Amino acid sequence: MKRWKTLSGKRFPALGAALLLLVATSSPVWAHARPQTSSPAPGARLDEAPSRIAITYDDPIDASLSSVALLDGAGNALATVTEPVPTNTQAELTPVEPLAPGPYTVAWTSLDASDGDQAQGFYTFVVSGGSVGIVSGLTQAQAPAADLLATLTVTAAGDGASLLRVDLNDPRGVERVRIRLSRPDLGEDLLDTRPSDDGGWLLGGNEVALPGAWHAVVVVRRTNIFDDAQAAFDFSVDPASGAPAF
Secondary structure, three states: OOOOEOOOOOEOHHHHHHHHHHHHHHOOOOOOOOEEEEEOOOOOEEOOOOOOEEEEEOOOEOHHHOEEEEEOOOOOEOOEEEOOOOOOOEEEEEEOOOOOOEEEEEEEEEEEOOOOOEEEEEEEEEEOOOOOOOOOOOEEEEEEEOOEEEEEEEEEOOOOOEEEEEEEOOOOOEEEEEEEEEEOOOEEEEEEOEEOOOOOEEEOOOOOOOOEEEEEEEEEEEOOOOOOEEEEEEEEEOOOOOOEEO
């Protein structure tokens, strides 16, 4: 550790602490207003169609430069009405028509009212009684992740929801595996996987509920290795057949 000294060579820890405090307090702190709670909740399976879509952010937002859109399983934006809310941390909209059974994606953008920082993301839910997801079939690809080889499989789970599976050629020391899922019109989400019974890692929350092009980055955290290993993949879901492809 570097020691702070006076010109005479004596230690001067108070000066060092003051300088460190000055650097810390003079650096800008950027905020992002992100959903803290939502209704329906991400990944929800609903017996009845929701009458409203509501988000509470963790920071105040500029409502004039923030938005929430509701998309159906084909990627169509549904007609909605923006509702008045009591605070500037909330956003709420009401579908003009009752939602039919099937998967839906909530796409949100926010502009933080305190510093103008922008954020964008998405989540999905399902109205029961119809198709749960849009993916039909299976596709698989491999990519290097530092000194590892990662395999990403895109398919449908048993209930029809989208399922992303990660396999590694060397799973020793792996503490967690995340998938950063994104597309330009939706922003991105960093999502936790869960270990499977046969040595893989699964993302089964039906996050891929829209056809079109997707980008996925597999992020691997390992014990005693500072930098996460990352592998990037691009895949698409055909709008007509639901077939995924790399």
